[in-house]
Amino acid sequence: MAPNSDWFEKDYYKALGVKADASDKDIKKAYRKLASQYHPDKNKGDAKSEERFKEISAAYDVVGDEAKRKEYDEVRRMGPMGRAFGGAGGFPGGGGNRGASRSFDVGDLSDLLGGIFGGAGGGASSNNRGRAGGPRKGSDLGANLTLSFADAVTGVTTSVHLTSDGACTTCFGSGAAPGTQPDNCHRCGGRGVLDDNQGMFSLSQPCDLCGGRGKIVINPCNTCSGSGLVRRPRQVKVRIPAGVKDGQKIRLAGKGAPGVNGGPKGDLVVELQVGKHDVFGRRGNDLTITVPITVLEAAEGADIKVPTLDGSAKTVRIPAGTPSGRTFRIKGAGVVTKKATGNLLVTVEVAVPTDLTAQQAEALADLSDPNVRDHLFK
Ligand SMILES: [Zn+2]
Numbered sequence: 001m002a003p004n005s006d007w008f009e010k011d012y013y014k015a016l017g018v019k020a021d022a023s024d025k026d027i028k029k030a031y032r033k034l035a036s037q038y039h040p041d042k043n044k045g046d047a048k049s050e051e052r053f054k055e056i057s058a059a060y061d062v063v064g065d066e067a068k069r070k071e072y073d074e075v076r077r078m079g080p081m082g083r084a085f086g087g088a089g090g091f092p093g094g095g096g097n098r099g100a101s102r103s104f105d106v107g108d109l110s111d112l113l114g115g116i117f118g119g120a121g122g123g124a125s126s127n128n129r130g131r132a133g134g135p136r137k138g139s140d141l142g143a144n145l146t147l148s149f150a151d152a153v154t155g156v157t158t159s160v161h162l163t164s165d166g167a168c169t170t171c172f173g174s175g176a177a178p179g180t181q182p183d184n185c186h187r188c189g190g191r192g193v194l195d196d197n198q199g200m201f202s203l204s205q206p207c208d209l210c211g212g213r214g215k216i217v218i219n220p221c222n223t224c225s226g227s228g229l230v231r232r233p234r235q236v237k238v239r240i241p242a243g244v245k246d247g248q249k250i251r252l253a254g255k256g257a258p259g260v261n262g263g264p265k266g267d268l269v270v271e272l273q274v275g276k277h278d279v280f281g282r283r284g285n286d287l288t289i290t291v292p293i294t295v296l297e298a299a300e301g302a303d304i305k306v307p308t309l310d311g312s313a314k315t316v317r318i319p320a321g322t323p324s325g326r327t328f329r330i331k332g333a334g335v336v337t338k339k340a341t342g343n344l345l346v347t348v349e350v351a352v353p354t355d356l357t358a359q360q361a362e363a364l365a366d367l368s369d370p371n372v373r374d375h376l377f378k
Pocket residue numbers: 185186187188189190191192193207208209210211212213214215
């Protein structure tokens with residue numbers, strides 16, 4: 001009997017009614033007693049006894065053999081770890097150097113990592129690498145989208161352009177010429193994997209004939225040469241919510257690469273670049289604007305008109321004696337999202353007159369306090 005993954009499942013000591021640290025002699029004794037008790041010759045037609053006899057024999061076959069028992073104990077000691085990786089066995093040792101670590105291949109590992117880190121920004125898809133057999137989610141694709149300042153504030157529905165593998169529209173992704181179907185792979189029986197029992201464990205490998213798809217295309221589709229995929233430019237409609245920020249990533253579920261073996265599509269991860277605005281700035285959900293006022297407005301106070309991003313104008317009352325750099329707030333005129341409403345922060349800047357005529361200079365002299373800095377030197 002070849003060592004295999006049964007070892008994880010079965011407690012051979014229990015089957016023989018002995019403790020795991022029982023001596024070879026005790027194991028032998030227990031086996032003989034039970035074997036004679038349940039021997040088919042003594043229990044003709046009793047299926048339960050027959051089953052029990054097989055169990056006892058299988059157990060003794062392993063733990064009754066010094067070398068196999070050692071391996072068995074080792075496997076059971078490491079069992080849970082082996083199982084975490086699908087029972088394929090990710091650890092070396094045991095049944096010779098052949099392969100145990102090979103089965104835990106790089107493809108599988110990168111799949112694990114890919115699943116965790118999302119694989120954004122990829123662009124291309126590589127669907128057929130790694131684990132064979134069952135349905136798998138398609139790869140995530142990445143795309144960039146540049147938005148105007150205003151669109152980022154208000155939200156917009158737009159299109160993302162990308163070139164990627166998509167399901168072939170001639171064969172709908174099957175790879176088979178229209179009117180034909182892919183056949184089940186005869187080497188793996190459609191499972192996409194081949195079992196390999198030579199090592200310490202029962203290893204499963206992607207079928208080399210069908211590449212793990214489980215299907216063989218006899219009459220390939222002309223458009224995609226049987227791959228089921230075509231590389232083509234695509235447009236994906238995207239609804240950008242209000243208030244997105246530069247550098248933000250938006251994940252569109254199901255807009256990525258086609259799934260493998262009937263698995264769901266991957267996601268499309270869109271990274272946003274938000275342009276600048278000539279007049280407005282942004283601080284979180286607040287918009288900012290710098291508005292010049294005259295010396296007279298600053299001194300005497302004034303109602304000034306301030307533009308807002310939606311094109312309307314709002315009036316801001318500047319009180320008399322307003323210094324340059326003071327900020328006023330127009331409530332609710334910032335970024336409005338479902339969660340928050342920002343304001344428009346209006347910073348006034350006193351416009352200093354330049355290139356004065358002699359007459360203007362004289363007029364200004366009247367307004368100017370020659371002792372303006374005196375308090376600094378007291
Ligand atoms: Zn196959």
